[in-house]
Amino acid sequence: xxxxxxxxxxxxxxxxxxxxxxxxxxxxxxxxxxxxxxxxxxxxxxxxxxxxxxxxx
Numbered sequence: 709x710x711x712x713x714x715x716x717x718x719x720x721x722x723x724x725x726x727x728x729x730x731x732x733x734x735x736x737x738x739x740x741x742x743x744x745x746x747x748x749x750x751x752x753x754x755x756x757x758x759x760x761x762x763x764x765x
Contacts, residue, residue: 713742713763723751 717723723731723746731745738745743760746752752760 710763713760716759716763717746717752717756722756727751 714728717728718725727746728742731742731749731751734740734745734749735742741764743752743757743764746760747754747757
């Protein structure tokens, strides 16, 4: 993932570093992306998901 996205998520207190690590692990297992995993787990809302998509494009 992009360091700016990590900084955004952790800096705003949206997820912890532990949650972010777990999301990365699950993204590999599920062959998906971290933003999708975070959203599916309910750790971020739809607005945050949209922001992450803009960061990654």
